[in-house]
Amino acid sequence: MIVIPAIDLKDGQCVRLRQGEMDDATVFSDDPLATAQHWVNEGAKRLHLVDLNGAFAGNPVNGEAVTAIAKQFPHLPVQIGGGIRDLHTIERYLDAGVTWAIIGTAAVKDPKLVEEACREFEGHVIVGLDAKDGLVATEGWAEVSELKATELAKRFADCGVSSIVYTDIARDGMMQGVNIEATLEMAHAVQVPIIASGGVSSIEDIEQLLDTGEIYGAITGRAIYEDKLNLRAAQQLCDQRKK
Template sequence: MIILPAIDLKDGEVVRLKQGDFDKKTVYSKNPLKIAEKFAKEGAEWLHLVDLDGACAGESKNFNVIKKISERTELKIQTGGGIRKKEDVKRLLDLGVSRAIIGTLAVKNPELLSEMLKDFGADRILVSIDVRDGRVTTSGWKEESSLAMLDFALEMEELGVKYILYTDIGRDGMLSGPDFEGLKKLKAETNLQIIASGGISSEEDLYRLADLEFYGAITGQAIYQGKIDLEKVFSEMEDK
């Protein structure tokens, strides 16, 4: 299982939100590059990078920060927030970003997503399924759709999507543990490669996800609050 430490960008700073609420923001660093370099030094190979400004505005607002991290580290980056057209994906991939994260667009324009999958390949596209009370949300978690989580995941699989990121918004930033029930349902009902996000609170959560053979897990708040020792986790995962 790959472990992806998270950097959420707001106004060029590293922040964490609680349940996606911009009024519940904590700033952890004014230097995203330094944080990314620290993760790499601790053994990370991947980085989960979200442009929160872009997610709300519908266009990337932290492109220069993403560019700098891509150029100055060897981390494989998956990034999203404000991707609304093919040109946005191309621009990121041309930077050296490994995967573009598609969220709102996947819900509102699946035809365009299908074109992206054909143009860039399923390995370069990750669909983010952000769920509140069982329903998929969009636009930086501000709008709730009528789509049920599993129905949407099956629709994405049929479209040709290979990788999904599942986030239980109610757990995000709350350190309450991931939604194992929802995650196991997705794993049982689809053949998608699933990355778990939202609520991961401890090293034990990561080990359990690995034992359940999920493709990946994202952790942010627990790292910043010192509840997860990345270097230790990477070392122990290698020994398994």
């Protein structure tokens, strides 16, 4: 399993939100590139970038910061989500050096986009499913649908998505621990690598995810910024379990 630090971008700054509320943001840095360098120094094997403004606007807003990070660390896998609603945006990010584009809201509203993207950019597409009480949330979590996240995941299982980032938005940014049960339900629903997100806030959360033996990765944000979780120690624990 890999532990993936999140860099959430809002107005060019690195922030963390509570339950996706744009008005409830904590600014951790005004230098995204320096933040990325910090996590690289701490042993990050991948970076998870989110264009928060883009998620609400429906198109990239913090693209310059994303591009700068991808170019600064050409050998480090980078995944980006937020505001990716068409093939052109995916192509631009991949051309800039990003490894994976995460399709979130558009996957719910336009499932054919995922199919087309997987054909056009094979191996470079991740679906981001955000859920509350098991139901899919969209538009930067501003709307909750009546669609079960596991049912939607099944639609994309055969499309060729590289993985699914599953976020429990009730836990995100709340430091309440990861929703193991819901994450495992997702892992059992599809034969696609699952990356857990939302509430990953302690080494115990990492241990619990490792104990399942079924989760590919874990995204963490607020916990590593507030020193509640040590990224290097968490990744070392994962590496030790492999041996």
